[in-house]
Amino acid sequence: MNFEDTQKEAAFRAEARAWLEANVPKESEMAGLDEVGRAKFWQKRKSDGGWACLTWPKQFGGRGASTIEQVIFNQEEAKFETPYMGSYFSIGQGMAAPTIMTYGSAEMQAKYLPKLASGEEIWCQLFSEPSAGSDLAALRTRAEKDGDDWIINGQKVWTTVAQYASYAILVTRTDPNVPKHKGMTYFCVDMKSPGIEVRPIKQMSGGSSFNEVYLTDVRIPDNMRLGDVGQGWRVALTTLMNERASIGGGSAGANFKSVKELAERLTIDDKPAIEDSTVRAKLASWYVEEAGLKYTEMRTLTALSRGDEPGPESSIGKLVAGVKGQDMASFAIDLLEQQGIQWDPEQDELEDAVFVSNFMSLPGLRIAGGTDEIMLNIIAERVLGLPPEPRVDKTIPFSDVPTGV
Amino acid sequence: MNFEFNDEQIFVRDVARSFLAANCPPEVVRRVLEGNEHYAADLWQQIVAQGWAATAIPEKYGGLGMSYLELVLVAEELGRVCAPVPFASSVYLATEAILLAGSEAQKEHWLPKFAEGEVIGTLAYAEKAGRTTAASLETKVENGKITGRKTTVVDAEIAQLIVVAAKSDKGDGASLYLVSLDQDGVSYESVKTIDPSMNHANIIFNGASAELLGADGEGWGLLEKILDRAAVLYAWEQLGGSETCLAMAKDHAMERYAFGRPIGSFQAIKHKLARMYVKNTLARSNAYYGAWALNTNAPELPLAAATARVGSSQAYYYSSKESIQTHGGMGFTWEVDCQFYYRRAKVLAVTIGSERVWSDKLITASDLVG
Numbered sequence: 176m177n178f179e180d181t182q183k184e185a186a187f188r189a190e191a192r193a194w195l196e197a198n199v200p201k202e203s204e205m206a207g208l209d210e211v212g213r214a215k216f217w218q219k220r221k222s223d224g225g226w227a228c229l230t231w232p233k234q235f236g237g238r239g240a241s242t243i244e245q246v247i248f249n250q251e252e253a254k255f256e257t258p259y260m261g262s263y264f265s266i267g268q269g270m271a272a273p274t275i276m277t278y279g280s281a282e283m284q285a286k287y288l289p290k291l292a293s294g295e296e297i298w299c300q301l302f303s304e305p306s307a308g309s310d311l312a313a314l315r316t317r318a319e320k321d322g323d324d325w326i327i328n329g330q331k332v333w334t335t336v337a338q339y340a341s342y343a344i345l346v347t348r349t350d351p352n353v354p355k356h357k358g359m360t361y362f363c364v365d366m367k368s369p370g371i372e373v374r375p376i377k378q379m380s381g382g383s384s385f386n387e388v389y390l391t392d393v394r395i396p397d398n399m400r401l402g403d404v405g406q407g408w409r410v411a412l413t414t415l416m417n418e419r420a421s422i423g424g425g426s427a428g429a430n431f432k433s434v435k436e437l438a439e440r441l442t443i444d445d446k447p448a449i450e451d452s453t454v455r456a457k458l459a460s461w462y463v464e465e466a467g468l469k470y471t472e473m474r475t476l477t478a479l480s481r482g483d484e485p486g487p488e489s490s491i492g493k494l495v496a497g498v499k500g501q502d503m504a505s506f507a508i509d510l511l512e513q514q515g516i517q518w519d520p521e522q523d524e525l526e527d528a529v530f531v532s533n534f535m536s537l538p539g540l541r542i543a544g545g546t547d548e549i550m551l552n553i554i555a556e557r558v559l560g561l562p563p564e565p566r567v568d569k570t571i572p573f574s575d576v577p578t579g580v
Numbered sequence: 581m582n583f584e585f586n587d588e589q590i591f592v593r594d595v596a597r598s599f600l601a602a603n604c605p606p607e608v609v610r611r612v613l614e615g616n617e618h619y620a621a622d623l624w625q626q627i628v629a630q631g632w633a634a635t636a637i638p639e640k641y642g643g644l645g646m647s648y649l650e651l652v653l654v655a656e657e658l659g660r661v662c663a664p665v666p667f668a669s670s671v672y673l674a675t676e677a678i679l680l681a682g683s684e685a686q687k688e689h690w691l692p693k694f695a696e697g698e699v700i701g702t703l704a705y706a707e708k709a710g711r712t713t714a715a716s717l718e719t720k721v722e723n724g725k726i727t728g729r730k731t732t733v734v735d736a737e738i739a740q741l742i743v744v745a746a747k748s749d750k751g752d753g754a755s756l757y758l759v760s761l762d763q764d765g766v767s768y769e770s771v772k773t774i775d776p777s778m779n780h781a782n783i784i785f786n787g788a789s790a791e792l793l794g795a796d797g798e799g800w801g802l803l804e805k806i807l808d809r810a811a812v813l814y815a816w817e818q819l820g821g822s823e824t825c826l827a828m829a830k831d832h833a834m835e836r837y838a839f840g841r842p843i844g845s846f847q848a849i850k851h852k853l854a855r856m857y858v859k860n861t862l863a864r865s866n867a868y869y870g871a872w873a874l875n876t877n878a879p880e881l882p883l884a885a886a887t888a889r890v891g892s893s894q895a896y897y898y899s900s901k902e903s904i905q906t907h908g909g910m911g912f913t914w915e916v917d918c919q920f921y922y923r924r925a926k927v928l929a930v931t932i933g934s935e936r937v938w939s940d941k942l943i944t945a946s947d948l949v950g
Contacts, residue, residue, distance in 0.1 A: 176584065176585065176586075176649060176872050177582050178581060178582075184581075243581075431946075435943075449943070452940065455940050455942075455943040458943055459938075459939030459940075459943055460890070460894070462942060462943075462946065463863075463866060463887055463891040463894065463942075466865075466866055466887050467861070467862025467863065467891060468862070468865075469865075470866060471862065471865040473583040473868075474865060474868065476583070477582055477584045478584075480582070481584075488864075488865070491858045491861055495858060548847070551847075551850065551851040552850060552851075552854075554857055555844075555851065555853055555854040558854075559830055559853055559854065559857060561833060561834065561849075561850050562845040563845065564845055564846070564850075565841060565845065
């Protein structure tokens with residue numbers, strides 16, 4: 176048991192680091208660029224240097240590297256001050272690309288993958304709908320055949336980066352008269368197509384990182400279809416199973432270090448808050464979770480380093496981190512007492528603003544990408560092997576499924 | 581990155597698991613729980629014959645000279661079956677105390693006896709309800725004779741040798757002593773506890789001979805170091821128990837039908853079991869780190885030990901209580917084995933300091949690591 180790289184990993188790390196040292200963009204090179212412009216600038220540079228989408232085959236703009244090498248690059252990159260990448264590329268590269276690699280024609284792969292890798296084209300994901308969230312297979316956006324084209328009508332929601340996207344992956348209902356999982360079809364769609372309207376959603380935190388996307392008589396050629404007609408659910412599962420290789424980055428905001436520092440700075444009954452036994456007990460429990468996730472990740476990395484598949488333990492991350500962050504932010508506000516509620520979203524860089532900012536944004540993390548409850552179901556059913564909940568909608572035609580509206 | 585046990589260590593674990601499956605079925609735990617034995621002496625003899633007590637003792641002191649990475653896996657397996665033997669007291673506490681603080685002569689004298697199981701050891705510092713500190717110690721040693729009273733000492737009536745924390749005028753206010761329990765001036769007050777599958781008693785020292793272990797006035801510091809090392813080993817034993825609780829609850833949830841379907845198909849049960857899995861996984865990963873820190877004697881050991889200890893105490897308590905809950909009314913009966921784990925979870929969680937105490941130590945230790 177040790178934490179050292181193998182010889183090959185160490186050599187790769189040194190190579191990655193040397194490249195990063197020479198190529199991380201300087202402020203002067205990006206003058207005048209906005210956030211998305213900077214993200215694209217950095218992605219293009221990584222791509223030009225052969226450091227984008229490392230695990231992809233070279234002909235698609237990748238490097239043909241292993242997963243552990245991707246993780247090592249992420250770890251090294253995290254040590255530098257680099258442009259904020261947000262979700263600009265993660266959906267396209269992490270979810271659309273693997274699906275195109277599995278189901279797309281050679282022509283589609285050649286057309287889309289290199290520009291995904293280089294960051295020239297941003298993709299978004301048109302999956303969730305107002306009536307299809309945790310129950311994604313209840314989606315109702317219709318696709319109807321019209322000659323060689325499909326005509327799409329419906330509404331999608333929670334669509335990150337839709338306003339920047341050149342293309343989207345889209346799941347639709349093509350046959351409402353068969354059971355729900357059987358009547359879906361999957362497409363790629365040009366976001367500049369007539370009939371697509373993107374509207375930002377204002378969140379309770381005040382920000383707008385999501386959109387709703389209206390599709391009105393949008394025309395998609397049949398050669399943009401991924402998988403067979405009626406096979407859309409299976410294709411969508413490929414997308415959803417491709418967890419982004421986000422391992423290696425740090426977690427910012429309300430964490431053990433920041434809340435402990437706060438407790439050292441503040442007082443309770445005129446003594447340092449960190450000396451209070453309740454504060455210590457709570458912090459210790461959060462440390463157990465934070466360290467537990469860190470060392471779980473090391474176990475996952477070990478599996479990757481050996482060329483094995485990660486074990487099921489890697490499934491707990493988002494579930495633990497979401498509620499922990501929310502509770503720590505809430506506790507930090509408590510420690511600050513009355514003053515803790517002050518928040519001007521325009522001045523998020525101020526000391527302690529991170530806690531209120533996290534407090535207001537983290538409810539979203541517990542819902543996005545699988546709610547806590549869905550994550551618990553996944554652990555119970557896929558890891559522990561417990562039987563699924565009986566479902567009344569599985570075998571009857573989708574059009575007969577009861578709805579609340 | 582190689583944060584994993586190697587094949588030889590996994591082999592040691594697998595052998596321990598099959599051995600205990602064959603030799604420590606629930607009937608053995610129940611026999612001690614219900615009967616008058618202090619421990620399963622027959623099982624202990626077999627365990628000693630397997631060499632487990634000798635695992636981490638160096639070869640020159642009659643041990644096997646293996647690493648702590650083997651010992652933690654044995655601890656996990658003992659926890660998995662709630663083994664009613666004084667392994668923790670003798671191996672995690674007394675053996676570690678002598679390895680850490682003993683003179684060469686003390687090591688040469690005692691360690692081979694621990695390795696062979698010829699002597700069973702334990703350790704005592706608590707004297708009162710609430711947290712005992714160096715300043716609150718009343719037990720004292722004068723002219724090599726010890727007087728005082730230690731409360732609820734684990735395996736007190738089984739052990740032949742005990743490591744005792746006593747008051748000192750010097751240094752940190754405490755010193756450790758080795759006291760042979762087979763002598764005049766040692767008496768016991770039997771106590772009943774929530775876990776009759778283990779032995780506990782109060783020990784009264786009234787002029788028994790005591791031999792200094794480590795330097796006079798460095799006892800409390802040594803005790804903390806011993807407890808840090810023991811905490812990692814306890815954490816693995818606790819983790820083993822917690823895993824069994826999850827396995828029992830899962831098996832029951834698959835077999836038990838209500839409202840026309842297995843209760844494991846209800847989200848109320850599913851989520852409970854998933855949370856057990858999450859807690860056990862966090863505890864396991866922290867226990868890995870604790871094992872690494874113990875094995876390499878890393879400067880991070882105090883933090884790693886406290887983290888492993890708090891994580892395992894929390895996981896075991898949660899899993900043992902929710903396993904009873906999942907079993908419903910039957911889980912609350914004497915007949916069903918859920919009770920073994922609920923009892924043991926709490927006993928192990930306070931034996932070397934409660935979750936609260938270790939949470940406090942965790943924060944203190946985090947200052948040093950940064």
